[in-house]
Amino acid sequence: MYPKHVKEFLRCYDIQYPIIQAPMAGGITTVELVASVCNAGGIGSFGAAYMSVEQLDHDIKAVKKRTSALFSANLFCFDVPPAPAWEATNPAISQYMKLFEQFGIETPSKYPMIEDLFSKQLEVLIEHQVPIISFTFGVPDRKQIERIQSYGGKVWITVTNLVEAQQAQDAGVDALIVQGYEAGGHRGSFDPQAKPSEQIGLISLLQLVSGAIDIPVIASGGLMTGKSVMATMVLGAVAGQLGTAFLGCQEANVTASWRSALKCAQDTDTILTRSFSGKLARGIANRHTKLFEKMEDEIPPFPYINSVTGPLRQHSKQIESCDHQSLWAGQSCRLTRSMGAASLVELLGKELQEAARF
Numbered sequence: 351m352y353p354k355h356v357k358e359f360l361r362c363y364d365i366q367y368p369i370i371q372a373p374m375a376g377g378i379t380t381v382e383l384v385a386s387v388c389n390a391g392g393i394g395s396f397g398a399a400y401m402s403v404e405q406l407d408h409d410i411k412a413v414k415k416r417t418s419a420l421f422s423a424n425l426f427c428f429d430v431p432p433a434p435a436w437e438a439t440n441p442a443i444s445q446y447m448k449l450f451e452q453f454g455i456e457t458p459s460k461y462p463m464i465e466d467l468f469s470k471q472l473e474v475l476i477e478h479q480v481p482i483i484s485f486t487f488g489v490p491d492r493k494q495i496e497r498i499q500s501y502g503g504k505v506w507i508t509v510t511n512l513v514e515a516q517q518a519q520d521a522g523v524d525a526l527i528v529q530g531y532e533a534g535g536h537r538g539s540f541d542p543q544a545k546p547s548e549q550i551g552l553i554s555l556l557q558l559v560s561g562a563i564d565i566p567v568i569a570s571g572g573l574m575t576g577k578s579v580m581a582t583m584v585l586g587a588v589a590g591q592l593g594t595a596f597l598g599c600q601e602a603n604v605t606a607s608w609r610s611a612l613k614c615a616q617d618t619d620t621i622l623t624r625s626f627s628g629k630l631a632r633g634i635a636n637r638h639t640k641l642f643e644k645m646e647d648e649i650p651p652f653p654y655i656n657s658v659t660g661p662l663r664q665h666s667k668q669i670e671s672c673d674h675q676s677l678w679a680g681q682s683c684r685l686t687r688s689m690g691a692a693s694l695v696e697l698l699g700k701e702l703q704e705a706a707r708f
């Protein structure tokens with residue numbers, strides 16, 4: 351029922367369905383979520399970027415006990431920029447400070463220290479011979495790619511335009527995740543200053559990339575149903591990587607307020623914002639994004655702002671308020687379905703089958 355290029359991908363990764371549960375950093379992708387997706391015939395992924403090496407070690411061991419299938423882990427691959435000066439007169443900084451005061455949270459007077467964990471996290475993944483390691487925000491160096499491939503591991507890179515796709519292919523990686531403008535969460539752009547106007551929709555991007563690239567291409571952004579995944583296969587994709595669709599799963603570590611915001615959002619409610627982390631990301635507009643709307647260009651870079659807003663986001667989560675949570679979501683978030691991850695993978699598989707008869 352699948353096109354030849356999809357069948358080859360399924361055979362190569364020994365999976366039943368061309369469905370990848372997207373890595374989602376921030377504690378969302380639990381061991382239960384990853385293992386359930388894998389055991390149901392898809393590929394589950396850990397969003398490992400913010401995980402300590404101890405947590406990563408623990409979760410990889412735990413998932414290996416629950417499944418013998420291939421799984422993936424994802425890291426953010428970028429150069430941490432030098433810490434900017436803390437400028438209290440910067441309108442964005444002064445807005446963050448007002449919020450700290452309002453919530454009675456201790457106001458910072460400088461940026462928190464950033465520990466660059468990338469190399470240590472990668473060592474853990476390589477030590478455990480994680481079958482698929484995916485990277486977003488950039489491409490690791492050739493030696494790192496070769497170390498993964500030398501134990502039979504596969505390297506996937508998220509790309510958001512043709513230049514990035516070419517760069518990743520030239521580095522010798524195994525597949526590309528083509529991330530469209532619709533996608534929830536951070537943009538995978540290699541350029542930390544990439545602008546909203548430079549982001550490309552999934553249909554355009556797939557046509558551009560699949561015509562110019564020889565390695566397998568995985569589609570990502572706004573895919574919520576098996577039918578939409580099938581549509582990307584017509585354009586050359588071997589599989590779909592779905593994030594928002596899996597936020598509705600019981601196994602995902604998502605607050606109740608975020609879950610209901612996903613379903614209640616109007617079709618025009620998601621926006622691209624730098625206000626939570628300093629890097630462009632898509633989520634449901636809320637009080638926080640509105641406060642920073644007019645000063646998006648003044649917001650200091652990732653990962654500094656991500657650490658600054660940590661306590662604000664945590665506070666909002668604890669009281670189940672949507673106001674200052676980063677409600678990451680793709681443009682089709684209204685179509686999120688609440689169910690177990692295995693049932694969702696099977697339902698997506700059934701919808702793919704129906705779409706194939708179309």
Ligand SMILES: Cc1cc2nc3c(=O)[nH]c(=O)nc-3n(C[C@H](O)[C@H](O)[C@H](O)COP(=O)(O)O)c2cc1C
Nearest residue numbers: 372374375397486533534535571572593594678680
């Ligand atoms: C809550 C959330 C967190 C995400 N975190 C990551 C991440 O850590 N690494 C990554 O490569 N992509 C991340 N993404 C992006 C996904 O890989 C994927 O591109 C996106 O979810 C696709 O769009 P969709 O949400 O409409 O399915 C995240 C997406 C969401 C919704």
